[in-house]
Amino acid sequence: MQVTETLNEGLKRSYEITVTADELDEKVNEKLAEAQPEIEMKGFRKGKVPMALLKKQFGERLLGEAVQESVDKAMSDHFEETGDRPAMQPEVKMKGEDWKAGDDVQVELTYEALPEVPEVDLSSISLERMVVKADDAAVDEALKNLAENTQDFEDREEGAEAQDGDQVVIDFTGKLDGEPFEGGAAEDYPLTLGSGSFIPGFEEQLKGVKAGDETEVRVTFPEDYGAAHLAGKEVVFDVTVKAVKAPKPAEIDDELAKKYGAEDLDALKGQIRERLEAEYNGAARQVAKRRLLDKLDEMVDFPLPPGLVEAEAKQIAHQLWHEENPEVQGHDHPEIEPTEEHVKLAERRVKLGLLLAELGQRAEVEVTDSEMTQAVMQQARQYPGQERQFFEFVQQNPQMQQQLRAPIFEDKVVDYVFELAEVTETEVSKDELEKAVEALEDE
Structure with missing residues (x-):
């Protein structure tokens, strides 16, 4: 040979x-x-x-x-x-x-061939990491939102007309060609106007009704409606309005706290504070990560495989084209040629990808089985009722496994670099953090 x-x-x-x-x-x-x-x-x-x-x-x-x-x-x-x-x-x-x-x-x-990636003195990197404390105003705002989401309804004054957001308590009977149809009737049904929970057009026709009114609601079932005998058909509902109720936010008290699994209001405030600060920390980490990647991009230079850059540039161009043309679901469209901007972004991604992969290999960073299982479970939640099929799909698809493993590996390598770099924590306001996050999205 x-x-x-x-x-x-x-x-x-x-x-x-x-x-x-x-x-x-x-x-x-x-x-x-x-x-x-x-x-x-x-x-x-x-x-x-x-x-x-x-x-x-x-x-x-x-x-x-x-x-x-x-x-x-x-x-x-x-x-x-x-x-x-x-x-x-x-x-x-x-x-x-x-x-x-x-x-x-x-x-x-x-x-x-993959290039030789030079050594990087990670200890020479200096970074600032934002820290935001959840103040009382942020906790109170979150409590207010919880109360609004846990709203009750109370009867409006006699003769008041139903408005968008009100709850109407109704009896109704649906008729197709003058005959009641199965599943088309209910009594004392609480319907919130504007919720979109009924057939399109139903709720809109109840705006302005009053308690005691009897009315007809005419609607047409969607063509793709689940019951074939009703799909695309026009029906009439005989509706009796028994009550009109206005939304009333829940009281911010111990009872509200118990609805959310807390012992009392103080305990609920503590949980909210922890959740808010966890959200702030997650956002601050993304800002710090971007700044770290920017520094690494400046510090290191090495030749890049042209094929990898070309493939990445095509993928970026394709993804951005679909974001600009959301109505096109498939790939039946003209070939999309990457621009100079796409190529520049591809070069950055390929360089940083190869660098992080090399840093991770040298540091013996590994993605554990439990981390992979957690990632698969999190992804499977997007397919309710089909979780088992998704698990089997991942098991049989090495490419999908790599797609799930890659971001976990990258984050672990970034954490490893954070440990070796000089990271200074600086307390900032929530607004300052939000501006920093918005700046990332604009880049």
């Missing part, structure tokens, strides 16, 4: 691998000799089938296996010898369209 370098330009590599016909023949004979003791054939005892007959019967199929195994081994030995790590899947092409058994096999191996 012979490996000859044909290209070494920057990170681009190309090699010609030659496997001689004699080497392939020897490998086929080895495979046949290994299998011979277990082979049975008519007219011969088990293990006594002549090699010549075995070769005639199975040689062609085993020759294909021998070629694949020989090329795979040559590639494996090459990467082990050179220390090269391909940036993407290597391209392997067999040379000679008229190849036949008995000929040497020539294969062209082409790839881009």
